């Protein structure tokens with residue numbers, strides 16, 4: 001099923017993008033493989049999927065060691081400073097940078113690895129107490145600090161909107177993330193200000209996210225099925 005799900009979603013994503021006047025290649029799929037075993041990733045790879053999202057470093061490391069072939073891990077969980085070295089080594093993108101201290105630690109690790117790393121800033125767009133991410137107001141200051149860190153390439157913003165059963169509930173938050181990104185891009189605070197990445201949209205609301213400008217959608221359930229709550233499969 002995983003194969004079929006990937007193929008279906010990729011064509012669906014392109015179809016939605018085109019129907020909203022966007023280029024069909026503008027939106028990339030991040031297959032969120034958290035809590036699914038390496039075999040599930042292999043099946044997705046066989047359908048041509050390259051980017052996978054993980055939210056626990058230990059779990060990602062274990063999978064990384066068993067997987068071969070072309071694979072890019074995006075880290076999408078809360079990143080603790082003491083896990084930054086492993087994340088810097090393995091990930092092709094960290095989507096959840098939300099504080100200058102973490103950015104500095106990553107930069108230091110990346111220097112020893114001689115590796116430049118794509119990052120996104122995680123924004124707590126609705127300012128929920130329970131969510132990680134920086135507030136919209138503090139994002140500019142964080143990006144200014146990151147400009148001095150030579151190994152980090154801040155490509156854009158990522159968000160998780162408040163939970164809602166109705167995908168339309170996410171729309172206002174996606175709109176706000178896009179507006180924030182455009183404002184910051186106007187101040188030349190990203191690595192490439194003419195192509196700012198926006199990681200937003202999951203299984204329930206990815207269609208709305210694409211309409212509102214997402215360039216990365218993070219989809220787990222619609223590819224791999226329901227996750228058992230809080231059990232690590234690996």
Ligand SMILES: *Cc1c(COP(=O)(O)O)cnc(C)c1O
Nearest residue numbers: 032055076202203218219220221
């Ligand atoms: C789990 C997770 C997803 C995927 O959620 P689904 O609803 O299963 O598609 C996306 N983004 C983040 C940050 C996640 O933790």
